[in-house]
Amino acid sequence: MSETTYAQADAEGAGALAARAAALDAADPLAAVRDRFVLDDVVYLDGNSLGALPAAVPGRLDDVVRRQWGELRIRSWEESGWWTAPERIGDRIAPLVGAAPGQIVVGDSTSVNVFKAVVGAVRLAGEGRDEILVDATTFPTDGYIAESAARMTGCAVRPVAPADVPAALGPRTAAVLLNHVDYRTGRLHDLPSLTAAAHGAGAVAVWDLCHSAGALPVGLDEHGVDLAVGCTYKFLNGGPGSPAYLYVRSDLQERFDSPLPGWTSHAEPFGMRPAYEPAAGAVRGRVGTPDILSMLALEAALEVWDGVRIEEVRAKSLALTDFFLECVAAYVPGDRVVPVTPAAHAERGSQVALRCPDAGDVMKRLIARGVVGDFREPDVLRFGFTPLYVGFADAERAAGVLAQVL
């Protein structure tokens, strides 16, 4: 296609696609949820890195600081519900990932929770199993932490592409650590079948939900996942570095043996007993004193989910990423960017990753023009679509600006 022809196609396509975007936005059942966030003119497609600010957070946090801390001070541990926040907020996240109450506890970073989960999984797997299969394309921290967990439990880590996990499983496999959605490509892995495969081999399945929780149904209980971790600052909009969470399936909790048995996971934390005795339930996944300011900001942030069903979110997410890919195909010369996110819905998370040789520079130019995604080494443009606040017109505009800067 010559430049002139492309420009014409662009202009024609743009009109039609913009009209389609407007119609899609007008029919969007989640459109009103956007008002629950603080947004501006920027097209923000980096909610898979840091979710936008929910409007309820500043006021809530101000109350937590000025009244709960400033006035009630120490009394707030009981009177303001600080002490039980990790379990309470875990139960708020639970329906979003398909978990019944009492199985999720909030606290610590994702990395720390990966450590708890992988060591816990190896201990659940029992004697004679000394191999941990880890997603070979994992976000690095999972791999680093799994290596440490392996070293400290007498195991070895074996990196495996998720699709190759069934073939790699064997009688020595203790645990499998997989990402539900790949952070770079946006590929959605098959949690039900990979969990079943792990169980078939007698291994424990640990899932990292960082890039799926809040974007699509996870079905932890339904699919019999053993342990899971996730962050809360991406599609759950909890704020920068907000606390992560740990899911331990209820029937495994009694045998869950944490490598970080801090005092707040004790059966009687204020008994100040010299011997550790683990609490029952999700509380067993706690470690130290909960980080209240960040945790209660997250609790306020989760109110954006009131009345929102994750299935609706998934439907909009797929429509948005389909539409964005269509706009990119229409506006951007074919050889300039190459989608690496799978076309098949069953294999797609809520982001679109485009390979582009000069991705680092291109992203800078996009950001300068009000379209914020991010760059991942070595050559990936990453655009995250948070269905709660991103619309179809945003997708069309982002593709148009991308075509302009290329």
Place this chain on the structure above:
Amino acid sequence: MSETTYAQADAEGAGALAARAAALDAADPLAAVRDRFVLDDVVYLDGNSLGALPAAVPGRLDDVVRRQWGELRIRSWEESGWWTAPERIGDRIAPLVGAAPGQIVVGDSTSVNVFKAVVGAVRLAGEGRDEILVDATTFPTDGYIAESAARMTGCAVRPVAPADVPAALGPRTAAVLLNHVDYRTGRLHDLPSLTAAAHGAGAVAVWDLCHSAGALPVGLDEHGVDLAVGCTYKFLNGGPGSPAYLYVRSDLQERFDSPLPGWTSHAEPFGMRPAYEPAAGAVRGRVGTPDILSMLALEAALEVWDGVRIEEVRAKSLALTDFFLECVAAYVPGDRVVPVTPAAHAERGSQVALRCPDAGDVMKRLIARGVVGDFREPDVLRFGFTPLYVGFADAERAAGVLAQVL
């Protein structure tokens, strides 16, 4: 002493002691620092559990939330200095505990940092050393976590009273984990000599500074401490559950081998390398994504230290606890409460613990009358004195109310 006689002594003593308190407050060089906090009519003697709210925090946190997160969003990781906050705030704490810059990193809970420090210490100690000496009266979490660290490194924990550590040290001692100030009794342990004793036996000294940092000089560098941890929500006033910190002495950093090698401690965190390569310096103690809201609230809280020398704080702390003990002796019938905090300055932290058979009930009555301390099992009334905002009149009033409720 009959009740009548005591009441007279009380009345006379009260007048004289109240006058002394007023004079001491008038001469207090730290008196003006109290205005840097949000306080009310309550006598708040629980700053050793949760420090009062520094006045700078609410406004700062509001800016972090509304502007840095809400407007700049993802850009704040660079533009608002989020990424480097753990080291920057560590350097802000450093002078308070006698550390040169570049050795403290803020993040995670105290429990998680105890795990890093104890495992790191065992690894530094090297082969052939498989025993960890742990303060037998430690705050429980240190003991629980040390047990886990021992289990995962092939060591055994041996509980020892701090005074007995020198005799317990031997060629198999890998590490010693001690509290600088005992959380229950307020006893200050001899950090210089116990550290020297550990070194004399070739062991690594790990100190928990939760109850000393911000209350008295610690002298980490001066005394050659190897590793240290501490919380920031007591005498550092960082807010409920604010992030803890880890000190690794600079000459040990290159050999410090963390059991929690998360991605933010990687030499090139955004390189997304599959193999872990630790960063140089204090950064090596980081784990996951830093918890920005809590961390920047802490940074604002640390501004109360501007122009304050820890030696002045120590002088006032000792004067306050001396004076409180004197008031208690004057006002309270002699057999009703028994101080368990040592009388000797060299053995006293910044709290006064009084043994009292019905301590739980007594503390409830004190709190109802506006004197807030706390109760520790089984029979201890604990009163923490934060010299930055507690005055001598507060100490006199607390002792008077205590006498009334008993």
